[in-house]
Amino acid sequence: MLNWADVDTVMFDMDGTLLDLHFDNYFWETLVPRTYGQRIGIDADAAWAQLRQHYHALHGKLDWYCIDFWSDKLQLDIQGMKNAARDKIALRPNVLPLLSRLQAHGKTVWLVTNAHPGSLDLKMQHTGLRNHFQHTVSSHDLGLAKENAGFWTTLRQLEHYDPERTVLFDDNFNVLARARAEGIRHLFGITLPDSQRPPVQHEEFICLHDFEQIMPPALETSDHGR
Numbered sequence: 001m002l003n004w005a006d007v008d009t010v011m012f013d014m015d016g017t018l019l020d021l022h023f024d025n026y027f028w029e030t031l032v033p034r035t036y037g038q039r040i041g042i043d044a045d046a047a048w049a050q051l052r053q054h055y056h057a058l059h060g061k062l063d064w065y066c067i068d069f070w071s072d073k074l075q076l077d078i079q080g081m082k083n084a085a086r087d088k089i090a091l092r093p094n095v096l097p098l099l100s101r102l103q104a105h106g107k108t109v110w111l112v113t114n115a116h117p118g119s120l121d122l123k124m125q126h127t128g129l130r131n132h133f134q135h136t137v138s139s140h141d142l143g144l145a146k147e148n149a150g151f152w153t154t155l156r157q158l159e160h161y162d163p164e165r166t167v168l169f170d171d172n173f174n175v176l177a178r179a180r181a182e183g184i185r186h187l188f189g190i191t192l193p194d195s196q197r198p199p200v201q202h203e204e205f206i207c208l209h210d211f212e213q214i215m216p217p218a219l220e221t222s223d224h225g226r
């Protein structure tokens with residue numbers, strides 16, 4: 001599936017790849033409509049119908065991922081609401097074993113996310129994952145979403161990586177297609193980004209349901225052969 005000897009840099013998306021997308025789907029599709037509806041005096045279904053249109057119009061644009069944008073547009077404390085709902089943030093299966101194994105193999109590991117820096121910080125604090133990454137990048141710092149033309153080449157100017165020797169794991173197929181167009185060689189999707197929704201597949205990209213499927217081999221211990 002992947003020869004790890006061909007890889008120096010391992011890039012991970014956050015939501016739906018390392019973390020269960022259930023938190024985000026619950027937040028944006030249940031909690032935000034309910035709270036927004038209460039604020040303007042309509043029921044949650046009517047609020048969801050309104051919000052869906054907004055979400056749809058902005059899909060794939062940086063604002064769609066922006067806490068400040070939605071706080072302003074909906075007049076809600078989105079960051080405060082996320083902080084209050086943090087107990088629903090959860091790791092996907094075998095994330096920690098994979099990250100530890102990659103470290104043991106000396107790979108350079110990046111987190112590259114469309115999440116707003118406020119959301120990124122909350123999730124890193126809650127999961128304790130931050131120290132597993134040499135680089136943590138929010139697309140908001142580049143002014144482009146990962147699925148936008150030029151993101152991956154711009155990223156390369158900020159921090160060097162060799163796209164021929166890089167693997168990207170991301171549950172967003174538009175992101176994978178954009179990364180491929182900009183030269184990233186090894187690409188994998190995620191079968192079950194939200195543990196509470198049906199699995200997804202893609203014709204062009206191999207999708208993993210569990211990182212166990214792609215785990216590099218355990219290294220021999222240092223006292224081997226003594």
Ligand SMILES: [Mg+2]
Binds near residue numbers: 014015016017170172
């Ligand atoms: Mg994602």
